[in-house]
Amino acid sequence: MGKKIVLTSGKGGVGKTTVTANLGIALSMLSKKVALVDGDIGLNNLDVVMMVENKIVYDIGDIAEGRCRTKQALIQDDCFPSLFTLPSAKTMDNSRIPPRVFVSIVNELNQDFDYVLIDCPAGIDEGFHRAVAGADEALVVTTPHISAVRDADKVVSLLSTYCMKAVGLVVNRLKGNLVTEGATMDAPDIAKLLRVPLKGAIPEDEEINLSSQISKCKDKSSARLAYLLLASYVDGKDTKVFDCASDYRGFFKKLQRVFR
Numbered sequence: 001m002g003k004k005i006v007l008t009s010g011k012g013g014v015g016k017t018t019v020t021a022n023l024g025i026a027l028s029m030l031s032k033k034v035a036l037v038d039g040d041i042g043l044n045n046l047d048v049v050m051m052v053e054n055k056i057v058y059d060i061g062d063i064a065e066g067r068c069r070t071k072q073a074l075i076q077d078d079c080f081p082s083l084f085t086l087p088s089a090k091t092m093d094n095s096r097i098p099p100r101v102f103v104s105i106v107n108e109l110n111q112d113f114d115y116v117l118i119d120c121p122a123g124i125d126e127g128f129h130r131a132v133a134g135a136d137e138a139l140v141v142t143t144p145h146i147s148a149v150r151d152a153d154k155v156v157s158l159l160s161t162y163c164m165k166a167v168g169l170v171v172n173r174l175k176g177n178l179v180t181e182g183a184t185m186d187a188p189d190i191a192k193l194l195r196v197p198l199k200g201a202i203p204e205d206e207e208i209n210l211s212s213q214i215s216k217c218k219d220k221s222s223a224r225l226a227y228l229l230l231a232s233y234v235d236g237k238d239t240k241v242f243d244c245a246s247d248y249r250g251f252f253k254k255l256q257r258v259f260r
């Protein structure tokens with residue numbers, strides 16, 4: 001039996017899908033068997049980010065309607081053999097995958113995988129509740145922007161109505177220079193505000209959107225390190241969180257900025 005973790009945010013576009021994909025990659029680098037489940041029914045972003053959209057034969061809608069078995073719809077990753085993606089239904093009406101069916105698919109995966117990561121849709125309506133119902137832990141993803149933090153706060157209080165074993169926070173798209181200048185909140189401040197344990201801080205990084213198979217397999221960016229720390233935290237091996245501002249602190253860095 002593995003862990004079933006939903007990645008949610010309330011606000012759209014803060015990086016749920018990107019974090020789901022990259023946390024999955026990082027956990028598989030730690031030799032874990034991981035299933036990524038696209039809970040954003042109808043929008044299918046996860047298979048695009050994982051670059052497996054051309055390999056889709058069946059999707060979650062086919063499982064729900066009995067056209068295939070769960071295993072037949074899973075797509076194995078080319079770079080990371082212990083990583084699998086379960087694509088969302090492309091054109092399916094949201095209501096045709098009821099929460100009870102979604103939960104049973106996730107529970108079936110949970111028998112075979114160390115981690116089942118569920119990519120939640122934006123908002124707090126039907127799709128949110130279906131994705132959250134499938135999980136026993138949650139990672140709330142936010143950016144340092146005030147509107148995202150406010151929505152994360154709403155989601156944290158909604159999650160308290162579910163029987164989650166753990167709720168953690170991931171602050172995404174942190175710009176270290178803005179943190180040191182005090183122009184944006186740092187991840188620990190946001191965690192304190194939301195009263196949720198900080199499990200990860202991910203820097204702003206243009207390379208992280210996995211634009212090519214090569215970057216996905218060989219990426220050595222600081223964001224990759226941040227994701228490896230997040231994976232170790234989630235896996236209970238460590239409690240270190242990436243310091244996105246470390247490159248900008250210290251006397252010489254200050255001097256460099258003054259002369260720039």
Ligand SMILES: Nc1ncnc2c1ncn2[C@@H]1O[C@H](COP(=O)(O)OP(=O)(O)OP(=O)(O)O)[C@@H](O)[C@H]1O
Nearest residue numbers: 012013014015016017018122173203204205206209
């Ligand atoms: N750390 C980062 N640095 C730079 N760009 C990022 C980072 N994280 C995410 N992005 C970019 O932000 C955009 C939105 O990310 P993503 O699609 O993962 O968000 P989302 O929360 O899943 O959105 P939605 O709510 O629509 O499902 C994408 O273009 C992605 O490449």
Ligand SMILES: [Mg+2]
Nearest residue numbers: 016017040045
């Ligand atoms: Mg998404």
